[in-house]
Amino acid sequence: MATTRLMPLHTGKGRNLSTAIADIIDYVKNPQKTDFGKFIYGYECDTRIADAEFLLSKRQYASLTGRNRGSDDVIAYHLRQAFKPGEVTPEEANQIGRELAMKLTKGNHAFIVCTHxxxxxxxxxVIINSTTTDCTHKFRNFWGSTWAIRRMNDKLCLEHGLSVIENPKPSRDHYGTWMGDKKQPSYHAQLRIAIDAALEEGPKxxxxxxxxxxAAGIEVNQERKHLRFRVPGQENxxxxDTLKGDYTELAIKERIEGIRTVKSRRTFAPKQAPKVGLLVDIEAxxxxxxxxxxxxxxxVFNIKQLSQAVIYLKEHGDMSYADLQEKASAATARFNELSDQIKNLESQMNANGELQKQIVNYAKTRAVYxxxxxAGYSKKFRAEHEADILIHQAAKKHFDRQGITKLPSVKALREEYAGLLEQKRKAYAAYKQVRSDMRELQNVKANVDYLLDIPAGRETQPDIQKSR
Incomplete structure (x- = not known):
């Protein structure tokens, strides 16, 4: 489970563009919060000098486009992503942050991900540069971005085997303004509820x-071109038609005629069979x-878990102990196989992302180098352009270490990255299911071992059917 919030950043009072960018990046890169820089990742930028690169891109944007909105301009976007305690490791959290930022920016903006x-x-x-990598456009926040980001985030959480918030509340809940049952629904919400109630009565x-x-107290006005409603206490x-979706005039008529069907606004998760848990060590x-x-x-809990273990064996064809051992071992082997596959894909994706970054850095600084x-490697010239020269040399060293003599195109690398990401998503879906099956099988086996009084390490036992 993870919650998200996207915040546009401005220069603010008493700060210039340079200090505003440096302040936010210095905060998120705080060594005390990121395990001394262990959980910092940069896309299309060097995390050590990200503030300088962001600033340079904005100057190039102003030079290329001639646009300058002054203090009203958004210099960057700050995306905050918080996870449920104990559900995710810092490494996995950082990876999810990267994937979310990549989905949001489509790879067109530099960003850094700092896991605290x-x-x-x-x-x-996540600090996202508002200027694109080619310095010709800017990212503009759009209407409904909060929900779009939430959907992207929920999908990533499911792919990584994390829980999601079933009925998320508005982001303002986090700031104490949500009133719970004391707060009345909006007028639009009240109208939708009244419309549903009226339709449930089956009008002719x-x-x-x-x-x-x-009759339900809703004032109906048909004097003008468009049908209008007003709830008690509403001024206008x-x-x-502004209710949208299944509540426009046409949609309501279709619902009355049976042409349109609407799912209930109340959704209930299907009841799942209880999982088999491990026994509690009562003596300890x-x-x-x-x-x-x-x-x-x-x-009582232990009795229930032992019963669940026996029920599991019955429901799976009166499974023998040998079959249980075999299935548990196979599930564990499959889990380890998928885990290795995902780690290998992540390693390839990291290498791909790093190569993309170095190619872009190399191209950006090539003219300076x-x-x-x-200039004959002039010391004076180097002092004036040291940041660009260091970035260029670092990129060249990276290519040499990788043995790369001909640079691939960034487009080809991005296509390769997308392919790797798709493979990882499929692997994660299988990984999540296999992990669940493996845990249940291991719990069943541990409980059956307890029932049959089998010591750890000595698991050659007659069939369970004969021992019952």
Missing amino acids: VDKHHVHNH DFSDFLKKLE YTRC AVHAGKGPGYERWAR VDYRK
Whole structure:
């Protein structure tokens, strides 16, 4: 489970563009929060000098386009992503942050992902350069971006085997303004509820539907071109078509005629069969100071888990102990295989991303380095352009280490990255299912071992059917 929030960043009062960018990047890169830089990742930028690169791209943008919005301009976007405590490792959190930023920017903007581990919950701070990598466009926040990012984030969480928030509340909940049951629904929400209630009564036609609405206290106005409603206490009318979706005038008529069907607004997760859990070590709990109440609960819990283990064997063809051993071993082997596959894909993706970054850095600084060479490697020239020269040399060293003599195109690398990402998504989907099956099989086996009094390491036992 992860929550997200996207915040546009401006220069603010008393700061210039350079200090504004440096301030936010210095905060998110804080060594005390990122395990001394261990969990910092940069895309299309060098994390050590990201503020300088962001600033340079904005100057190039202003030079190329002639646009300058002054203090109203968005210099960067700050994406915050917080995870449920204990559900994700810092490494995996950083990876999810990278994937979310890549989805949001489509690879057209430089960004850095900093995973903070100083709190009880792991969380990411992603700083996205508002200027594109080619310095010709800017990222503009769009209407509904909060929900779009939330959907992208939820999909990534599911792919990584994490939980998601089933019924998320508005982002303002995090700031204490949500009033719970004391807060009245919006007028639009009240109208939708009233429309659903009127339709549930089965009106004969649209006129009958309007009568039922009026009987429920909704004021109906048909004097103008568009149908309008007003709930008690509302000052201005609401046009029916502004309710959108299944609540426009046409949609309501289609629902009355049975042409359009609408799912219930209340959704319930299907009830799942209880999973088999491991037994509680009652003796250890008592020695640790647990009271009689806990001991009684633990005995009942253990009986339930042993029963679930027996039920599992019955439901899977009266499985023998040898079959159980074989299935548990196969599930563990498959889990390890998928885990290795995912790690290998992630390694390839990291290498691909790093190569993309170095190619872009090399191309950006090539002109400066050519001038430096023409200047006879002048110390004065180097002092004036040291940042670009260092970036260029670092890129060249990376190519040499990788044995690359001909640089691939960034487009080809991005296509390769997309292919690797798709493979990883499929592998994660299988990984999640296999992990669940493996855990349940291991729990069943551990409980059956307890029932048959099989010591650890001595698991050659007659069939379970004969031992019952």
